[in-house]
Every structure is written in C-alpha cells, then in structure tokens.
Amino acid sequence: MSVNKLLLRPAVKPLLFLLCLLPILWLVYRVATNGAGANPQEYLIRATGDWTLRFICMVLAVTPLRTLANWPALARLRRMLGLFVYFYVLLHLLSYSWFDMGFDVADIAKDIAKRPFILVGFAGFVLLTPLAATSFNAAIKAMGAKRWQLLHKLVYVISGLGLLHFFWMRAGKNNFAEVFVYAAIMAVLLGWRVRQYLVKKKAAAQQIRARAAI
Amino acid sequence: MLIKTNANGFHHETASDITSPSTYQGRRNLIKLMATGAAGAALASWAGRQAMAETSASGFAKPGKLAALAGGKSAVAGAVTMEKTTDYKDVTSYNNFYEFGTDKADPGKNAHTLVTKPWSVAIEGLVKQPKSYTLEDLIKLAPQEERIYRLRCVEGWSMVIPWVGYSLSELIKKVEPLGSAKYVEFVTLADPKTMPFVGSRVLEWPYVEALRMDEAMHPLALLSFGMYGEVLPNQSGAPVRMVLPWKYGFKSGKSIVKIRFTDKEPKTAWNKAAASEYGFYSNVNPNVDHPRWSQSTERRIGEDGLFAKKRKTLMFNGYEAQVGQLYAGMDLKKNF
Numbered sequence: 001m002s003v004n005k006l007l008l009r010p011a012v013k014p015l016l017f018l019l020c021l022l023p024i025l026w027l028v029y030r031v032a033t034n035g036a037g038a039n040p041q042e043y044l045i046r047a048t049g050d051w052t053l054r055f056i057c058m059v060l061a062v063t064p065l066r067t068l069a070n071w072p073a074l075a076r077l078r079r080m081l082g083l084f085v086y087f088y089v090l091l092h093l094l095s096y097s098w099f100d101m102g103f104d105v106a107d108i109a110k111d112i113a114k115r116p117f118i119l120v121g122f123a124g125f126v127l128l129t130p131l132a133a134t135s136f137n138a139a140i141k142a143m144g145a146k147r148w149q150l151l152h153k154l155v156y157v158i159s160g161l162g163l164l165h166f167f168w169m170r171a172g173k174n175n176f177a178e179v180f181v182y183a184a185i186m187a188v189l190l191g192w193r194v195r196q197y198l199v200k201k202k203a204a205a206q207q208i209r210a211r212a213a214i
Numbered sequence: 215m216l217i218k219t220n221a222n223g224f225h226h227e228t229a230s231d232i233t234s235p236s237t238y239q240g241r242r243n244l245i246k247l248m249a250t251g252a253a254g255a256a257l258a259s260w261a262g263r264q265a266m267a268e269t270s271a272s273g274f275a276k277p278g279k280l281a282a283l284a285g286g287k288s289a290v291a292g293a294v295t296m297e298k299t300t301d302y303k304d305v306t307s308y309n310n311f312y313e314f315g316t317d318k319a320d321p322g323k324n325a326h327t328l329v330t331k332p333w334s335v336a337i338e339g340l341v342k343q344p345k346s347y348t349l350e351d352l353i354k355l356a357p358q359e360e361r362i363y364r365l366r367c368v369e370g371w372s373m374v375i376p377w378v379g380y381s382l383s384e385l386i387k388k389v390e391p392l393g394s395a396k397y398v399e400f401v402t403l404a405d406p407k408t409m410p411f412v413g414s415r416v417l418e419w420p421y422v423e424a425l426r427m428d429e430a431m432h433p434l435a436l437l438s439f440g441m442y443g444e445v446l447p448n449q450s451g452a453p454v455r456m457v458l459p460w461k462y463g464f465k466s467g468k469s470i471v472k473i474r475f476t477d478k479e480p481k482t483a484w485n486k487a488a489a490s491e492y493g494f495y496s497n498v499n500p501n502v503d504h505p506r507w508s509q510s511t512e513r514r515i516g517e518d519g520l521f522a523k524k525r526k527t528l529m530f531n532g533y534e535a536q537v538g539q540l541y542a543g544m545d546l547k548k549n550f
Binding site: 044 | 305307316318319416513515520524
C-alpha cells in the first residue's frame with residue numbers, strides 16, 4: 001500500500017493526536033518522578049518552549065514533504081500539527097506566567113517591557129492566536145481561501161520570532177548550538193518555499209514570453 | 215518554708231514521668247546536645263568531633279560520598295541560618311561552573327576530570343612574604359567551622375548550604391598584606407587539559423573574582439574546603455573556594471589557585487563579559503534590577519514542590535545586619 005493511501009486511513013488522525021501528546025506526558029512523568037532536576041519549574045518552561053519550536057518545524061515540513069514525496073494526504077494532518085504548536089505554546093506561556101511570575105499581570109507586563117526576548121516571544125504568541133482561532137472549516141469558508149491563506153502565511157513570521165526568542169534567551173551564555181540547529185532546519189524549510197516561488201515566477205514569465213512569440 | 219508539699223503546688227513525679235535508663239543513657243542525643251554548645255563550650259568541640267562521626271554540627275547526616283571534613287561551631291554573627299538546607303543531590307547537580315559546560319547539569323556530569331591532588335594556592339602581590347600553601351597546610355591554618363549560608367545566584371535561584379571552612383581573614387592576617395593593598399583577587403584554575411570548556415568564548419579565562427579589602431576581612435567571607443561535613447565535590451569548586459553569602463553567587467570563585475593582593479580594583483570575569491550587567495560589588499539587592507531581569511524575587515531550589523511561590527529577595531541576601539556598614543553612604547545603584 002502506498003504511503004499516501006496509508007495516510008488517508010481514518011486511524012491516522014487519532015494516532016497522530018496521541019503521538020503529539022507524548023511530549024507533555026513525558027514531561028509530566030519526569031517531573032512527577034523527580035527526574036526533572038533541581039529546578040523542575042525551569043525545566044518545564046524550557047521544555048515546552050523546545051516542543052513549540054519542534055512542532056513549528058513539523059508544520060513547516062508538511063508542504064515541502066508532501067510535494068517532494070508526492071504525498072498529498074499529508075496535508076490533512078497539518079491542521080492538527082498547527083494546533084499542537086498552539087497547545088505547546090500555551091503550556092509554555094502558562095508555565096512562565098505561573099512558575100516564574102506567579103500570575104502577576106503587572107509583573108508580566110514589566111517583564112515584556114524589560115526583556116526583549118520576552119517581548120518577541122509574546123509577539124509570536126499573539127500572532128499565533130488568530131491562526132489557531134481560524135483553524136476550523138467554517139472560518140476558512142467565512143474568510144475565503146485567499147484571505148485565509150494570507151493570514152496563515154504569518155507562520156513564517158512566527159517561526160522567525162520563535163527563533164529570535166530562543167536565540168536571545170541563549171545569548172547570555174553564548175550557548176548557540178541548539179539555536180543553530182533550529183535555524184538550519186527552518187532555513188531549509190523556508191528556503192524551499194523561496195525557491196518554489198522563484199521557480200513559479202520564472203515559469204510564468206516564460207509562459208508570457210512564449211505566448212507573445214506566437 | 216522551703217520544703218514544698220502537694221498543698222503548695224509541688225507535683226511529685228509519678229513513675230511514668232521518670233526518664234527511662236535507656237533514654238538517660240542515650241549517648242548520641244547527649245552528644246548532639248553538647249555539640250550544639252548547650253552543655254557548655256568546654257565540651258562542645260570534643261562532642262562536636264564525636265558527633266561528626268555520623269552527623270555534622272547541625273545534625274544532618276553526611277552524604278557519605280567523599281572524605282569527611284569536620285567543622286565545629288562558629289561564633290561569627292549570621293554564620294548559621296536556621297533555614298532548611300538544600301538537598302545535597304540538588305546542590306551537586308545544579309551548578310554554574312562554565313569550565314565544565316554551561317548547562318546546569320554539565321558540571322555534575324563533567325567535573326570528574328578535575329584533578330584536586332596535589333593542590334596549592336599561591337599568595338602573591340602586595341604581601342610581606344609571597345608564598346605558596348599546599349592544600350593540607352591551608353586546611354590546618356585555622357579551625358574549620360560549619361557555616362550554613364544562603365547562596366543567591368544572579369539568575370534568580372537560591373540554596374542553603376552548610377559549608378565547612380574558616381574566615382578568609384584568618385589567612386589574610388597570616389600573610390600580612392602591605393598597607394598599600396586595597397583589594398584581594400582570587401584566580402580559579404584554568405587548565406584546558408582537565409577542564410574541557412576552558413577556551414569557550416562565554417568568559418575570559420582564568421576566572422577571576424575580587425573583593426575590597428574590608429569585604430575580604432569581614433568574618434562572613436568564607437574560605438571553604440567542604441560542605442555537608444565532607445570535602446567539596448568537584449562540581450562545587452573543589453578543593454578550595456570562596457563563599458560570599460551577601461553577594462551574587464558568581465562572586466564566590468571556585469577551585470582557587472591564586473590569591474593576589476593589589477592596589478587597583480581588579481577586572482572580574484563577569485564584569486569583563488558584560489560590564490553593564492555585572493558590577494564589581496554585585497551585592498544581592500532586590501532594588502537594583504539586572505538590566506535584563508528583575509532581582510526582587512528568587513526561587514529557593516527544592517522548596518515546597520512544583521507550585522511553590524517564589525520568595526522575596528532580601529537586601530544583601532539577608533545579611534544586611536552583618537555587612538550593611540561596609541557600604542554605608544555608597545550609591546548601590548551606581549556601585550552595583
């Protein structure tokens with residue numbers, strides 16, 4: 001059976017849902033069994049941030065992968081992956097607001113003003129929210145495909161903000177190895193889209209010239 | 215009348231009130247009592263050494279991993295906090311010791327390559343007689359004391375650790391600094407062969423810290439050789455380090471190989487890395503924020519589980535009564 005046919009089976013979505021929950025289950029398990037080190041709050045804040053970035057990479061990988069491997073069925077999984085980006089960013093924001101800031105709104109506001117990396121992270125969250133809010137079918141119908149696609153292209157900006165957030169957070173200790181890994185992955189995934197755009201532009205220009213020559 | 219009876223309220227003990235022989239003869243308890251000085255100073259040090267066999271002066275069990283290093287009761291004001299000490303496991307698995315990596319877990323994993331024997335500390339600069347002390351001579355230079363200090367990291371977390379050591383002033387008095395000596399500088403080992411991250415660009419190596427002379431002479435400034443009744447584990451700065459409880463943790467240099475007396479304010483490691491963020495004094499001060507984060511609260515490691523609220527950070531980490539006068543009249547926002 002082809003991969004594409006497999007991806008179309010009904011069991012795939014619930015299975016993917018469970019797989020996407022595994023990271024948070026694993027984190028909770030580690031904390032509950034004292035396996036999260038001396039500072040479990042810090043561990044949770046950072047780990048949920050890591051998983052947000054990873055799910056962003058997974059979402060960005062859907063279109064290149066389905067195009068290159070010819071698996072159009074992969075597209076039906078992208079919404080779930082996108083919503084899990086939002087799920088993990090919510091956990092990340094919740095961990096920070098609770099463990100670091102004790103839900104003190106005034107303190108959080110001061111932090112956003114004082115720390116550029118918090119500002120950038122918060123901006124990413126704010127931009128992600130309308131994407132999550134318009135993820136269901138009725139929203140696509142209401143907005144129309146073109147406007148919906150334009151809104152959801154914001155994921156490119158959000159990826160950059162997430163990366164910058166992580167970079168600035170690590171800058172104090174010059175600890176950039178992991179940042180570079182994510183940057184490389186995103187560069188490839190976003191670079192593919194740039195290339196697609198240029199290839200399409202070239203093809204369209206050639207078509208115009210071909211028609212004019214007739 | 216001096217003889218009291220039931221009528222004037224004397225309560226004759228019943229049999230069940232009388233202390234049982236086993237309890238009375240409970241040697242351990244008695245020793246512990248004596249070790250805390252309750253039975254008189256004359257017996258305290260003897261009892262302290264007996265008690266050291268299994269427990270430390272403040273009564274907790276030694277981790278049982280490293281060689282014992284006994285510390286007696288300290289008479290220094292503020293030297294022993296009553297707060298709960300941090301678990302040894304947390305203290306030794308959550309460290310900033312960048313010579314062994316920048317992750318908190320790195321020193322615990324990587325510091326086994328540190329060689330702590332033989333070890334000597336060179337005394338240099340503006341002293342009467344520059345010399346080198348072996349670790350053994352340094353340990354014997356003054357009576358070891360147990361000091362239970364709060365340690366506050368600039369990053370916003372804190373611990374309570376029972377150190378073993380003696381006041382740096384004991385060493386300073388012995389080496390007789392010249393009148394021109396205004397600062398004391400501490401240099402950490404920077405051996406790329408045994409410390410894999412020496413050479414990483416996050417800091418300049420060797421790691422250098424320093425104090426003003428009056429800070430260095432303060433009784434709370436501790437030259438430490440051990441913790442939890444044992445010698446220091448590698449990741450905590452073996453075999454000898456400073457502990458300055460009223461300053462951010464990075465001021466407490468680890469694995470010291472040189473102590474230099476100088477007349478100019480030394481350039482310290484984190485100040486060189488980011489002068490706008492880390493000053494020479496770096497006294498714990500909830501009113502002076504780090505440029506990138508607030509210093510008004512801290513997380514006490516190991517306290518009350520996952521949902522514990524952060525604590526309010528105290529001025530001079532709670533040692534204001536002892537060290538405040540060192541900074542009288544200073545603008546602490548400018549001299550941060």
